[in-house]
Amino acid sequence: MNIKSYRDIYIFIEHHEDKLHDASLELLGEAVRLKENRTNLGYSVIAVILGAPGEEALKELGYRGADQIINIHHESLHSYSTEVYTTLLDELIRTDKPDIFLVPATVLGRDLAPRLAARCDTGLTADATKLEFDPEDEHSSLLYVTRPAFGGNLFGTIINETKRPQMTTIRPGVMDALPIDEHRLFTIEKREVQPETIRDSVRILEVLPKDHMAIDIAKADIIISGGRGVGNNFHVLRECADMIGAEVAGSRAAVDEGRIDKEFQVGQTGKTVKPKVYIACGISGAVQHMAGMEKSDYIIAINKDPDAPIFGSSNIGLVGDVLEILPLLTQEIRSYRERPF
Incomplete structure (x- = not known):
């Protein structure tokens, strides 16, 4: 393999009905930052999107940082198929020879990326939290990919020196998307x-959309999150959340105990969130949990243990029983709202 013949940073763009997935836009922003940190490579940022998205969606990719948008175009590609998507992207990689190929670690991305990496005979680093070029060689395009290991108890940096493309999936919410700039120049x-020529052993009979009213804690501005210390009293968190327009989440311990559903788990094995306010109730602050909420703008921690690690990362720490403190907060908010002005 002639590694030098591979160039540019490609991003797989996930979308649904012309709405671009936030995780893909975050990767697009990260790719721009990588390019700007090593301008001497002369790399371009190239967004790859399958299906028949509208022109506005394609333009938004350009406004968000893509130098080029490649639309693998066919109406039938609006529904994801592992075999069809893998085959088409494999053909793209063999033709275009991208040096770096980034995929969001969504449900779709986690299904697609390992199959695509195997088809391309390259390595894959999953669930990355940090990307950077070789810090010791300013002319190198070798990507240093950092990811948590052993349940988040340590971090490892992985490089792929002999295979291309350098592939990695990145967790949603870890990177930041760039704002729209309608003055950017790009090509589409x-x-x-012809996907119908691809032999696919799976036939999609029906696609059932998720309830549009379903809650996505990754998009919440305020989160009240409970851990083992809350026990079977999540109703206390929900009562306070209703008063301030917050969403309720939980740690892995709370999920394992059946106190809250898995889709509301924050942490290394759950979701990464970046709310304006994160209220941690009865959560000790294990590394695995901190990895999912450490980018919150403002962290309030309530815990009985004065030595709980969560206090080291919080803006405000309250030592005490959350089942006593939170109802007082709820009552104070209620009283404030009922005051005549």
């Missing part, structure tokens, strides 16, 4: 394909 290339 539509590549017509």
